[in-house]
Amino acid sequence: MSETNPTLLVVGAVLPNGSRTDILVEGGRILRTGTGLTAAGATVIDADGLTALPGLVDLHTHLREPGFEQSETVLTGSRAAALGGFTAVHAMANTSPVADTAGVVEQVASLGVRHGYATVRPIGAVTVGLEGQRLSEIGAMAQSRAKVSVFSDDGKCVHDALLMRRALEYVKTFDGVIAQHAQEPRLTEGAQMNEGALSGELGLAGWPAVAEESIIARDVLLAEHVGARLHICHVSTAGSVDVIRWAKARGIQVTAEATPHHLLLTEDLVRSYDSRYKVNPPLRRSEDVLALREGLADGTIDIVATDHAPHPVEAKECAWAEAAFGMVGLESALSVVQAAVVDSGQLGWADVARVLSAAPAAIGRLSGYAAPFAEGTIANFTLYDPAVRRSFGLEHLAGKGVNTPYLDLELPGRVVATIHDGYATVLDGALVDSSVVAASAVAASALVATRAAVARG
Amino acid sequence: MRHLLSTRDLDRATAVGILDVAEDMADVAHREIKKLPTLRGKTVINLFFEDSTRTRTSFELAAKRLSADLITFSAKGSSVSKGESLKDTAQTLAAMGADAVVIRHSASGAAQTLARSGWIDAAVLNAGDGTHEHPTQALLDAFTMRRRLHGSASRGKDLDGLRVTIVGDILHSRVARSNVWLLQALGATVNLIAPATLLPVDTSGWPATIGFDLDTAIDDDPDVIMMLRIQSERMNAAFFPNAREYSRQWGLDDERLARLRPDTMVMHPGPMNRGLEISANAADSARSTVLEQVANGVSIRMAVLYLLLSGSVKP
Structure with missing residues (x-):
């Protein structure tokens, strides 16, 4: 006993x-x-x-296990989550093997249960091997013990329009949602930072805002056409906020997330060529940061999600173009949100509870977070x-x-x-x-x- | 001067100072013994992650004329091509006692990363980083312009009022970036001419005017016209339809050459694509400074190595 x-x-x-x-x-x-x-x-x-605050729920975490245990494991990642105030994390599918079968998602979920620091909810890949060719076994993952309800090829965009349409339609069957990494691949070949005045000066290949905005525009229209749920990962530009605001006004079932770093940091940091600031999507202009904060305050952006992306030291100790994309974010998320939008008066603590707990839990169909602090929960x-x-x-x-x-x-x-x-x-x-x-x-x-x-x- | 990473942070006095030291170095080339003992006992490492015979040779010659011990380390066929990182390579060479590292790298910012990382103590000299900067090229270009203008009376002078037109692949050109900043510091005005596909999307912060039409730029009677090399890989990536159209629109052909003043300088950082961005006549004309640029490159690199490694003003 x-x-x-x-x-x-x-x-x-x-x-x-x-x-x-x-x-x-x-x-x-x-x-x-x-x-x-x-x-x-x-x-x-x-x-x-x-x-x-109600237990924080991260809809966008890279736990790296299985396959990249030198970067993070379910244990170390969920410890980082706990220290940041999180009680549930959604683990992205870009592991090795990719989380595109029931076996992998069940393994990840059970590791979370065993370690006990947070509820680990696996995200399933939309396409086999994240290759953007064929749908993965979405039904099997949804009906597995891991009960997957969020599907994403994050790290890569589901860029084929027909495949995206089918994915949106197909997840409806299981009350799932597609979380899209909105990045037009041809417009971002070799991209290193936000495209604008600074990228031209620094001689770094640009990642134009339109590469994100055009995919979001296409996908909200697809979601409307087939009546499916769509979630947009790590929104980073003012134009994206406008497109999502327009889509919500039309009644399209779209939700969106912003990361803590996109709410606080700007591209000016890239001037140092310090690869800690290299992230995908890239840090943007201050106008974009302000638009994201406004969008979060008016509900256009539904949630804050960390995109916690750990890398080994050697992946960052190199020239900018050779460095890996990504930042860790679980441990600092709440502090950064406070600095970016609470101390400025744009969000109160009830809003923080919504964008970091109730809303992400609802998008991920995670029960137990709808009525925080109610007796009996x-x-x-x-x-x-x-x-x-x-x-x-x-x-x-x-x-x-x-x-x-x-x-x-x-x-x-x-x-x-x-x-x-x-x-x-x-x-x-x-x-x-x-x-x-x-x-x-x-x-x-x-x-x-x-x-x-x-x-x- | 601790490092030379870009021209953006060079002010007029520093830039003129480098050019003046280069004048002294140029005199050495005319002596019977083309060698100074100044950097005896200092070790310079040429760290070339990217092939560049011209720049590498120029730096080698510069270091040797100053009596420095020189090692050239090319990435091809070395441990770098086996996956060794910039950090490990640099630290390995630093452990051998390098006083200065001359670095050429395909990644923008690589020289700055090396200088600021704390990995090594040596002075870092940027010999071209990706599509960012190539400061010694801009310095040798400015040196060449100043000599054509002022001859043996160049010392102490800047390029005040000089009108420079740079033509070609501005987007990918480290030469253009370094020139834009340095020429502004020296008082010149810069006009950039390229198809819109080969310009950065936002040049509002650049101290330069922008145009698309080479003929208009030539009609404006520039003092200097600098043609940039078109890389063959641009032709396969929809930056322009083909070489023929590029040449017709943005090439310095014989007809355009004839419309330039006799004393307009025609510059090219090399290597040239004759018949593409520059005609053979233009390259070989009396207006052309191409070979002076090569010779002056050695003087400039001597000056910079000297200033980084000895610190005093006169050799």
Whole structure:
């Protein structure tokens, strides 16, 4: 018999709506909220001055396992997630082998369950081997134990118009969604940075905004035509925001994400030729950053997703053109969102809860996140101190990748505790030991099994 | 001067200073013994990740005339072609005691990355990085212009008021970029002529005027016309229909040559495609500075190596 996880009593947290409450967690669930709660023998977490946010859900994470374990594993990536306040991540399909069969997605999901730091929801590839030729076994992945509902060839664009149409139609069958990496491949051959005045000066091949916007325009019209759900990954340009705003006004079922780095950083950083700033889509102009923030505030952009993309050191210690695209982002996401849109007054904490938890969970058909902090729901939340400021350093990273663009930048806020399925993965700002978390995960799933048995009578 | 990475950060005084030291170096070429002892005991490494016989030879000659110990390291057939990184190659050579690294690389920014990474302590001299900059080429071009204008009275002078037209593949040209910044610092005005496909999409920040029509530019009576090499790979990537049309629209042919003033300088960084961007007559005419550019290249590279490695103003 496994031990049950300890009762947790969070005292004096401020909810996203501004109200102050205690939170009593027992048996994996939020048992009660309110003030003056007591519980004998409970582990007490003093949350005075801390903001309680629902467990963050990342719709766009590269966990790299299987195949690229030198960059990240499910364990290290989900530790990075927990330290960033996330309780669920969606793992992109560009692994080796590619997540294009039920076997691979089930393996990834089960690794997540075993390690216990976060719920790992695999994303299935749209096409076999991400090659853009034939649809992968979308039905088998949807009906597997991993219950895949997001499909993406991320890293590559599904650029063939007919294949994209078929993919949109086909996932409707399984209530799935296609998450499109919008990048016209011919317009971006050899592309290194945003195309504009700076790319011309630096002599770096340009990645024009139109290469993203033209694919989004085509795909929203395809989604309208076949009545399917479409999600746009990492929107990066002002023009894309306009196209999506237009599509939503027409009633097209499109959702969109922006990354923390596209909400904060601009292409001017590329002037250093420091490959930590090399990312796909590239950092854009400040006009684009402002348009993304506005789009996030008015709901045109539905969610923030990290596009956490860890790489080994040697993939970045080279000339710009030879460096890999991508930045790590899980550990810094909440701080960067605070810096970009909360401290500027564009988003409140209730909005942050929406764009980093409820909305991405809804797009990914992940249950348990619709009514955060309601009594009786599974306890997934994070305690965040928005008042502190820190110089972001390597010691604030938990994954294998150190390719963060925020080193030595002063960022607001710090995750103090993360509670996943009723047990702590982060306490006092530090990760709980992996053996403890794994044991907690076993106890939590035993509890679910017991409840199911009781329900069956 | 710690490194020479681009011309964009050179001001007028620094640029004129380099050109003046190059004048002193040019005098050496006319001595019976074309060699100075100045850099004896210093080690210069030519690190060429990209083939370039002309630039490499020019740097070799420059280092030898200054009595430096020189090693040329070409990527072809070396550990680089076996996948060794820029970092490892540079650190390996630095461990051998290099005082200066002359780097040619196909990636824009490679010289800056090498200089700023902390991987090595040596002075870094950019001998062409991707489609970014080629500062010694621009310096030798400016040196050539100044000598044609002022002859033996060149010292201390800039290029104030000189009108320079650069024609061709501006988009992919490190020579054009380095020239635009340096010529502006020296007081010249620059006019860039190319088909729209071979111009960057946004040149609003460039201190240059932009045009598409070579005939209009020639009618404007420039003091200098610089023709850039057209790479054969551009012809297969829809930048223009074919060589014949390019030559007709943007080539310096005999008819256009005849319309230039007798003292208009015709420049080309080489190697030339005779009959494509420049006619044989234009290349061989008295207006042409092509061979002076090659000779002056050695003087400029001597000057830059000297300034990076010895630091004082007079040799």
